[in-house]
Amino acid sequence: MIVINSRFLTQPVTGVQRFAIELAKELRRANSEIVFLTPKNIIHNDVANELGAKVLGRTTGHLWEQVELYAYVRMKKALLISLCNTGPLFFKNQIVAIHDISYKICPEWFSKRFVFFYNLLIPQLLKVSKAIVTVSNTSKKELIEKLNVPEEKITVVYNALAPVFQKKELEKKFSGKIPIDCHYILSVSSHHPRKNFNRLVNAFKGIEKDDLKLYIIGNVNKDFKLDKKYTSKNIIYLENIADEELVYYYKFAKLFVFPSLYEGFGIPIIEALSQNTKICVSDIPVFREICGENVTYFDPLDENDIKNKILKSLDNYELFSYNLSRFSWEDGAIKVLKLIKENQS
Structure with missing residues (x-):
């Protein structure tokens, strides 16, 4: 049995x-x-x-x-x-x-x-x-x-990948909340100290682009306390987003950023790759294993490096092709x- x-x-x-x-x-x-x-x-x-x-x-x-x-x-x-x-x-x-x-x-x-x-x-x-x-x-x-x-x-x-991320053509059914006409950076993960959102937010605040927003999607847990200093009109936190909508957040993002200090894997990275979204991530061993040289890396402990690599990625119009078949x-x-x-x- x-x-x-x-x-x-x-x-x-x-x-x-x-x-x-x-x-x-x-x-x-x-x-x-x-x-x-x-x-x-x-x-x-x-x-x-x-x-x-x-x-x-x-x-x-x-x-x-x-x-x-x-x-x-x-x-x-x-x-x-x-x-x-x-x-x-x-x-x-x-x-x-x-x-x-x-x-x-x-x-x-x-x-x-x-x-x-x-x-x-x-x-x-x-x-x-x-x-x-x-x-x-x-x-x-x-x-x-x-x-x-x-x-x-x-x-x-x-x-x-979950099945919805594997579809070649997505159903055009999504709520009006998805910012398809907006310039935004996306990060996706549950809220936890190791996700390093505090440094990401500080780095984002150093980017002087009034029309650029940061969307952070993920459920809050008790280990993460959201301080008011990590909020602003251009930083939007969202919870309980279904995969059927999440896929569109990836698709229309100008850049996906994953600033984690530690991961066993990092599913949001391959979700972003599946939608041909440009990616900027922490330079940690597991992300090197997953992504190889197909993304931009930054020092997750250095807010200035995070900011500079985000700017570099936003200005880079080259899209990498990536084979996800091994996942x-x-x-x-x-x-x-x-x-x-x-x-x-």
Whole structure:
């Protein structure tokens, strides 16, 4: 019996949940006998229906994962696939996806409670699991060097594009809010200290272009406090933008900027590339891995360099061609299915 830990159906979508949702869909198409188990507090009902997910137990969150899911898969002697950094701590017949180890690289970005919990959780999962999946060679290297995971235990499965970003011709259905006639820079990510929006905003304020706007799209979380000094009439923050509209924000942007200090992957980059949008990003290892020489890089700690590289990118009319074929959910599912075959009892 193969079980997918589908707790992601109860969580708001970030890159981690995107990975789980799209990969789960591919796994469902490839093997109809896979069972998807979820807590009762589902928020992605359409996805749950598509997967044929089954509600298990009465609890939710970590308690559900550590008690009710654990008891079920142990009783059934199932192979468990956990795709979102967490899983039952003491269940050995498990394949787990660890997207990054940001809690260890820069613990100051998180609460002490969060860091303490993940310092217990992640090493234990890495130890007991039969195989580890991660989303980039950069993350793989960190798992080997920082947490002593054997290289042969790790498989890299890249993130890829949601279906709406793969359409050759987009449906011309979008709300009047999308600034199709506006000159704007776009950044897309959930709000978190490592996303480095504060420096981006300060750099943008140094650009003397009254007709240029900065759109920052992403849901705010408790670790990010928006100070009034990071707002102005030309800086627009948006939340809860559906993919069907988000694709147009990418398409009409003059430039996409991603100033993160640390990432395991960086899905917004390939989303922007899919719409042939010019890109300006932090010079960090994982972005070099994803983008190669097809983008403009800046020092994410230097606001002046961010500003200058944005200006340089805006004045550069050369568009790079980029092959996104290596980022495929289907290929990712093939890798996971191979791991399943190798680790089934």
